[in-house]
Amino acid sequence: MAIVLYGVSAGKGIAIGRAHLITRGMHEVPQYDLEPAGIESETARYETAVKAARRELEQLRSALPENAPTELGAFISLHLMLLTDVTLSREPVDIIEEQHINAEWALKLQTDKLSAQFDEIDDAYLRERKQDMLQVAGRIHNRLAGQGNELNLEGSLLGDTVLVANDISPADTVYFKEERVAAFVTDIGGPTSHTAILGRSLNIPSVIGLHNARKLISENEWVIVDGINGILIINPDEPVLKEYRARAREYRARTRELNKIKKTAATTQDGINIELLANIESLEDITRLNETGADGVGLFRSEFLYLNRDTMPSEDEQYAVYARFVKKLKGKSLTIRTVDLGVDKNPRWFGQNTTPNGSLNPALGLTGIRLCLAEPVMFRTQMRAILRAAAHGPVKMMWPMITDTAELKQCLLHLETAKRQLAEREESFGGISTGCMIEIPAAALTVAGLLKHVDFISIGTNDLIQYTLSVDRGDDAVSYLYQPGHPAVLKLVQHVIRTANRMGKTVSVCGEMAGDTHYTRLLLGMGLRRFSMNPNNLLAVKNIVLHSNTLALENETARLMRQEDPEKLEKLLKAMNAQEEAV
Known part of the structure; x- marks a missing residue:
């Protein structure tokens, strides 16, 4: 009898093979006292x-x-x-x-x-x-314990081997290709775990966060790994195997077709040019950015320079990192989000794992731009580093978690101070465009006022959804309430896009919605012309852009947005996607 488990999709694709169980970890730990x-x-x-x-x-x-x-x-x-x-x-x-x-x-x-x-x-x-x-x-x-850390694969695994483990570390994946691993699944891990990121990079079908796969699967048992939908099927029967073999062939054919459009401009059927950008965190991401033909970087998360260390990064250290990014991009624009720290992203040099105000609610406490404004030395140090890096190529500076114009005005004053400090030091620096993230409903509703003070805005849909619907998608108990397609969320997104377009300001979406093909046509219909996403999603989004007509989508979107029932709206969205795919 087949068993179906649902987890988190990591590496895309479909694999059918025999399970090989990996046993390791700190499951049995001896305990004894010492003289x-x-x-x-x-x-x-x-x-x-x-x-x-x-x-x-x-x-x-x-x-x-x-x-x-x-x-x-x-x-x-x-x-x-x-x-x-x-x-x-x-x-x-x-x-x-x-x-x-x-x-x-x-x-x-x-x-x-x-x-x-x-x-x-x-x-x-x-x-x-x-x-x-x-x-x-x-x-x-x-x-x-006197044990090695290798996977101890036999060296004679078949080409259809699926590794099953409680967890797999990044170092383990070095052996995957030489050992002909077809796929892997784990009991733990989430969409942003390094295991998931490597699953995507390796192009190996993989599903993580399955909880009980290791206990339920027997050695050498047939399994199907559906990395597209995050599904693991244990002991499938022949009809299911036949169906998934056909799906695997279709996926491989579709991937080959997507690779053909890497160098194709992202232009809709009615001649509208769409800018497709990448969200990145490290220099290594630029390789993937270039492989997919991204137009630049729409979001660089700079807070990772501040974490896992005992001191705040210096201006020179930050400048060296940003300058390397600018040079690597070879003329493509780099949008740097200033550091987004808080209780949940707290460097050791803050002390005691708390922010200065000791907030008990990280999401509503001293975080994002609020913390930067409360720590002006840190804020201006980063600004000076970004300004200096802009001397080497096009750079944009973006401020996170903005709520109102008062915060924006303070940011602009700090920016002018940073420029003056560099001028007094006779340090060369470049001109930059300034923008802010729209992640809070208050900012979305008053976006017209914010746009008077910045050159561009970017909608951070991940936080916007959580704040609008009051739901933590990381909490399994309420994650089902995290709905990107909820009418309230879509109305806010549409309002922001329309307002920016009317005022002649650049607007992008840099949250996960930008890379989710389920929402590509809807966002195009709302008037979005700039998407920023994980580079791995870029070609699939580009393919939809190439087969879309924005005029037709605008009419469809107008009808869809009149619906306020989430389930009915979702049905209309599926119909819109199906209709466009059939054209």
């Missing part, structure tokens, strides 16, 4: 395990094959950085010394403490970094 005389040797044993894990990752990074995903080196470097962090390299030693317990149990106590802290983080991307921490801790544990 005072044995503490010194136990701390030395722990430190030796950390050093061994570090050497292991360093060797792996230096031996990466040429065809390895560009993100892989960065993720291994992150794991190396976590190994040197005091929370894993030193604090377990303190626990051994203070509680007189064995190293394995001290490591478990520390990882449990860190896991609880990660679980309290509001931001989905940063919450997923818990898995990186656990993967690094698992490496230390294996060394303490």
